[in-house]
Amino acid sequence: MYNNVTRIKDFFILGFPGLSPEYYGPVSVLLFVLYLVIAVGNLFILVVVKCERSLHKPTYLIFCHLALTDLAFGTVTLPKIISKYWFNDSIISFYGCFVQIYFVHSLGAVHSFILMVMALDRLIAVCAPLRYTVLFTNTIVSVLCGISWILPMSWMVGLVLDAANLPFCNSNIIVQCNCELIATISLACANVQAVWAVAFGLAMFSLLLPLGFVIMSYFIIIVVVTRISSSDGRIRTLSTCTPQLLITFLYYMPRCFMYMANDAGLPINPPLRIVVVMLYSHLPPAVNPMIYCLKTKGMKDNLRKKTFIRKFYISTKKSMKYNI
Known part of the structure; x- marks a missing residue:
């Protein structure tokens, strides 16, 4: 315990170092548009799957x-x-910062494990289609x-509480665009090796276990697909995994690149x-909802059907108007 030696009440989010104030407006607008795309796209997927009973299947639940x-991230x-x-508001409260840390890291781990469930879905669908x-x-x-x-979300509670109990009495400037665990505990005036x-x-x-399972499952899928005699069958089966x-x-490739770059000592400036x-x-x-809609047969068929019905309704309404 550190006997409540914490003196910092707020943290300062630095954002993009060296960014000129003249670009603050365009950057804020770009980030706002990015958030709108994330929110609208992912809410659209949730609403479509919820409202369309034909999509109440394991793949679409995943x-x-x-x-x-x-959406939450x-x-x-x-x-x-x-x-x-946008508003020159760089201050985040001490506990607000650790709440953000909790959700940032727990949601990242949740996403990784759900990708493992998705790989299991494709593994069973390809290797045991009749029993799927x-x-x-x-x-x-x-x-x-x-x-x-x-x-x-359970194990992150203890980790974040331990980090929040560290004594912070030096700089309060977080060199990131949000509160991130390592960037934040590096500001503590104590030994952080245990927490780190x-x-x-x-x-x-949370990264390597799901990634290892994903690699193994798709290796098995490729082996199974190569044994399909029909070339059309092979293409059709692989297309379901696209x-x-x-x-x-x-999700995984950029993270693996950053970890390998750190291990290799590649110079990447802040x-x-x-x-x-x-x-x-x-x-x-932002991109995932487009992949769900454009690369998944069930979603594409559903959207085509909705579009066709809407066009048919509009054309029927116009013809009735003219007839009257």
């Missing part, structure tokens, strides 16, 4: 959980950095996704690092 994590991180550049509806029901998906939410080691271990567990592969690639982190954290939530 998409809903991913959309919910993307954007809502937790973007409004504060938008207000910094028995082995992978909506109930099973709900349980697995529920566990994916509960585990990270636990945070690193949990981060590696959305999942794109979503998984967008401004570039912050931009890269912002890109791989917020572009996938």
